[in-house]
Amino acid sequence: MNLAELWFVLFVVIIAGYLILDGFDLGVGALHLPLARTDEERRLMLGSIGPIWDGNEVWLVLGGGVLFAVFPLAYASLFSGFYLAFMLALVVLILRAVAIEFRSKEPSPRWRTGWDITFWVASAGLAILLGVAFGNILAGVPLDADGNISVSLIDLLSPFALLIGLTTLAMFALHGGFYLLMKLHGPILDRLERWMIRMGVAFWVLQTLVIVVLVTGDYQITERYVDEIWPVIFPAAALGAFVLAWYLLRAGRHFAAFTASAAMIGLLLISAAIGMYPNLLISTTDASYNLTVTNAASADNTLTVALIVALIGMPFVLLYTAGVYYIFRGRTELEPEGY
Amino acid sequence: MDPELLSRIQFALTASYHFIYPPLSMGLGLMLVAMGLVYMRTKDPKWRQLSFFWVKIYGIVFAMGVATGIVQEFEFGMNWADYSRFVGNVFGSLLAAEGVFAFFLEGGFLGLMLFGGNRLGPRLWLFSIFMVVFGAHFSALWIIMANSWMQTPAGYTIAQTPAPARAVMTDFWDVVFTPSFIPRLMHVWVAAWTAGSALMLSVSAWYLLRKKKLELAKSNLKLALPFFLIFTVWNLVLAGPSMAIEVTNNQPLKLASMEGLWQSTSCAPLYLVGWVDETAQTTTGISIPCLLSLLAYQNVDATVAGIDSFAPDPTPPINLVFQVYHLMFGLAPVLAGIAVLAAVWYLWKRRLYRSRFVLWLLVLSVFAAEIAITAGWWTAEIGRQPWVVYDVLKTADGVSPTLSGTDVAISLGGFIGLYSVLFLLFIYLMNRRIQAGPEPLEAVETVAVSDLPDTLRDIFRKRPHGSGPPPAEGPTGPDSADPTENTGGDS
Numbered sequence: 001m002n003l004a005e006l007w008f009v010l011f012v013v014i015i016a017g018y019l020i021l022d023g024f025d026l027g028v029g030a031l032h033l034p035l036a037r038t039d040e041e042r043r044l045m046l047g048s049i050g051p052i053w054d055g056n057e058v059w060l061v062l063g064g065g066v067l068f069a070v071f072p073l074a075y076a077s078l079f080s081g082f083y084l085a086f087m088l089a090l091v092v093l094i095l096r097a098v099a100i101e102f103r104s105k106e107p108s109p110r111w112r113t114g115w116d117i118t119f120w121v122a123s124a125g126l127a128i129l130l131g132v133a134f135g136n137i138l139a140g141v142p143l144d145a146d147g148n149i150s151v152s153l154i155d156l157l158s159p160f161a162l163l164i165g166l167t168t169l170a171m172f173a174l175h176g177g178f179y180l181l182m183k184l185h186g187p188i189l190d191r192l193e194r195w196m197i198r199m200g201v202a203f204w205v206l207q208t209l210v211i212v213v214l215v216t217g218d219y220q221i222t223e224r225y226v227d228e229i230w231p232v233i234f235p236a237a238a239l240g241a242f243v244l245a246w247y248l249l250r251a252g253r254h255f256a257a258f259t260a261s262a263a264m265i266g267l268l269l270i271s272a273a274i275g276m277y278p279n280l281l282i283s284t285t286d287a288s289y290n291l292t293v294t295n296a297a298s299a300d301n302t303l304t305v306a307l308i309v310a311l312i313g314m315p316f317v318l319l320y321t322a323g324v325y326y327i328f329r330g331r332t333e334l335e336p337e338g339y
Numbered sequence: 340m341d342p343e344l345l346s347r348i349q350f351a352l353t354a355s356y357h358f359i360y361p362p363l364s365m366g367l368g369l370m371l372v373a374m375g376l377v378y379m380r381t382k383d384p385k386w387r388q389l390s391f392f393w394v395k396i397y398g399i400v401f402a403m404g405v406a407t408g409i410v411q412e413f414e415f416g417m418n419w420a421d422y423s424r425f426v427g428n429v430f431g432s433l434l435a436a437e438g439v440f441a442f443f444l445e446g447g448f449l450g451l452m453l454f455g456g457n458r459l460g461p462r463l464w465l466f467s468i469f470m471v472v473f474g475a476h477f478s479a480l481w482i483i484m485a486n487s488w489m490q491t492p493a494g495y496t497i498a499q500t501p502a503p504a505r506a507v508m509t510d511f512w513d514v515v516f517t518p519s520f521i522p523r524l525m526h527v528w529v530a531a532w533t534a535g536s537a538l539m540l541s542v543s544a545w546y547l548l549r550k551k552k553l554e555l556a557k558s559n560l561k562l563a564l565p566f567f568l569i570f571t572v573w574n575l576v577l578a579g580p581s582m583a584i585e586v587t588n589n590q591p592l593k594l595a596s597m598e599g600l601w602q603s604t605s606c607a608p609l610y611l612v613g614w615v616d617e618t619a620q621t622t623t624g625i626s627i628p629c630l631l632s633l634l635a636y637q638n639v640d641a642t643v644a645g646i647d648s649f650a651p652d653p654t655p656p657i658n659l660v661f662q663v664y665h666l667m668f669g670l671a672p673v674l675a676g677i678a679v680l681a682a683v684w685y686l687w688k689r690r691l692y693r694s695r696f697v698l699w700l701l702v703l704s705v706f707a708a709e710i711a712i713t714a715g716w717w718t719a720e721i722g723r724q725p726w727v728v729y730d731v732l733k734t735a736d737g738v739s740p741t742l743s744g745t746d747v748a749i750s751l752g753g754f755i756g757l758y759s760v761l762f763l764l765f766i767y768l769m770n771r772r773i774q775a776g777p778e779p780l781e782a783v784e785t786v787a788v789s790d791l792p793d794t795l796r797d798i799f800r801k802r803p804h805g806s807g808p809p810p811a812e813g814p815t816g817p818d819s820a821d822p823t824e825n826t827g828g829d830s
Binding site: 050051055056057062064065066068069070072076078079081084089090091093094097098100101102105106147150298299301305306309312313314316317320321323324326327328 | 402403406407409410412413420423424426428429430432436437438442443445447448450451453454459498507508742749753771785
């Protein structure tokens with residue numbers, strides 16, 4: 001394995017970290033309006049992610065930075081090609097951050113309702129946007145010989161991309177639900193249990209549809225699965241994790257169920273990454289224009305520096321992330337200084 | 340509409356707007372650390388009360404900084420794709436390092452900082468605050484490093500194949516320690532500390548003017564004033580002048596543009612105010628003879644290279660650079676003057692507390708500091724034009740080739756609308772918090788200080804507040820460990 005290939009693996013790990021961690025707080029956001037009825041319940045839901053959402057979002061910033069450093073050509077093509085979609089993502093990221101922090105700073109019900117709606121729209125919107133971007137990457141983009149993508153916002157909203165967008169929303173909402181089962185208390189939990197079933201079914205149906213579309217359609221990312229068969233163990237393991245999460249939920253083992261849900265998200269991402277490899281961006285114009293792990297990577301010395309940075313930094317990151325989660329463990333309570 | 344021009348405007352707007360907040364995160368954070376140390380030493384509850392108040396302010400500032408910061412990282416790829424392709428090897432790795440080292444530190448400890456008052460004992464809370472503040476400074480370090488590489492690129496070579504051409508790192512340490520890095524870092528840090536201590540002074544002075552929270556305001560003012568004095572004087576006599584030397588050595592054309600010096604001159608003057616006529620190539624205004632030579636070369640007779648000596652090199656918009664530079668340059672002695680005046684008025688039988696004029700100057704000082712910081716950045720960035728990487732890559736060649744004017748017009752309009760609304764909300768919330776002032780400790784403390792875990796060992800032995808089955812008990816909290824164990828000093 002050369003450095004660029006190693007970085008592909010590490011990049012997938014970072015994105016998995018982002019989807020698993022920010023995934024549940026985006027899911028909490030997507031459940032914010034449907035699930036919580038009173039001001040107190042909404043504050044509890046915000047309080048459950050309050051101390052950690054920012055740390056979770058850093059994984060996205062890290063993913064962006066790492067892509068810039070190790071695969072700059074893919075970073076430049078993707079971000080400029082999906083210009084307006086990324087602009088939308090930035091708007092919802094900003095609104096979401098501000099909504100969480102500003103919502104409970106004023107007692108006025110109108111103020112709070114306004115931010116609650118903002119938070120809900122921004123969270124669900126970001127989940128869908130991430131899915132849409134991901135769907136387009138899976139389906140391939142019109143890369144030209146110079147590595148530029150000329151595509152309008154409407155073109156990005158293909159039925160396949162929208163399907164992935166909705167699937168991502170359902171997946172995050174379900175994942176957020178598993179998280180909230182550990183964090184909430186009171187009558188809201190009964191409602192959450194009912195929502196878990198709805199979200200579980202929705203995700204199941206959507207994910208099945210995604211697989212049907214991928215298998216029956218003409219998608220380059222399924223080629224490796226047809227040619228080599230063995231990678232099928234990853235989507236199969238994701239299915240296993242989903243079933244396991246459901247079983248653990250029924251057994252009332254919420255932390256284990258959440259872990260299984262996290263594993264499922266990771267395995268789904270790995271399944272997609274195996275289909276993409278060695279491509280970072282697949283060209284629908286001409287396969288020779290594909291941006292790959294080899295032709296989009298930085299020089300070896302940059303990859304080495306980045307690796308050293310990661311090796312020094314990531315143990316600390318994992319250490320204090322774990323520490324923060326430990327300190328804020330247990331069910332969330334309302335606090336005067338809180339959300 | 341020209342996507343390049345619109346992208347320039349958008350980047351300038353979003354970066355300037357973002358950088359309103361990080362100086363406060365650093366400066367106010369440093370003051371909070373100082374306050375925490377004073378509390379640890381004196382155990383006077385007023386410092387704890389003030390800490391609760393300022394941490395709340397910090398939360399608002401930090402939320403704005405985080406929300407607007409992510410835009411910057413995305414914009415390199417979105418609007419400046421060819422720039423990103425060219426510099427990814429060098430510049431990208433510094434941004435990635437910022438993510439790994441700094442953002443996680445801030446993001447991880449921020450929750451503990453904002454909610455630590457009722458979760459952690461004073462020592463661990465202070466540690467969390469320190470880590471957030473450390474992270475903020477670390478973040479600035481990587482960004483200034485990356486920006487300094489754009490100003491004075493080093494440690495790289497240009498690889499033409501495979502296309503597109505790109506800068507490839509040859510020596511990591513040369514990339515890190517480019518000639519301008521250290522002076523620029525110090526200048527930015529000290530400016531940020533100035534802004535943070537000014538915010539504290541400004542709010543304290545406001546309370547004194549309004550005759551509110553008098554005792555707390557006096558204590559707070561007394562804490563912040565020495566810092567403000569040190570930082571303003573530091574920038575005026577050390578950090579600022581060392582920047583002048585750095586620019587003289589590394590970007591002499593920028594120096595000539597900053598002073599509107601058209602011809603090479605010995606005993607070159609330094610303007611206090613002036614106007615540059617770029618067509619007639621003249622500069623008029625009030626100047627101090629020989630001061631530029633002195634600042635640049637520590638020698639009044641030294642010859643400073645004029646703009647003409649760099650022909651036919653392209654120049655930045657000279658009057659604009661001149662004006663923003665002089666705005667910053669003019670505010671530096673004003674800030675230091677306010678600091679000295681306030682200090683003298685304080686020492687002279689505490690006249691400061693009664694002098695409405697000096698108190699008003701202190702109220703305004705934070706705005707002056709923020710304006711000076713923005714003007715300084717504009718000097719650095721506009722003074723580098725038309726280059727994005729100095730003498731290597733033109734800004735015009737860095738723009739994304741796929742962008743249409745409509746795309747950027749839409750995003751620019753979106754940013755202007757969103758940022759305007761956010762700014763109004765920010766001012767509104769800050770104003771509400773500040774007018775309300777620090778709340779009594781009884782209102783903000785839900786757990787007695789002595790019941791909070793204050794060592795790592797406590798954290799693992801005590802159940803955190805709120806982890807018990809609902810409803811939570813009162814201030815003592817459910818606790819399996821012996822609560823008396825913690826009240827004494829521990830090692």
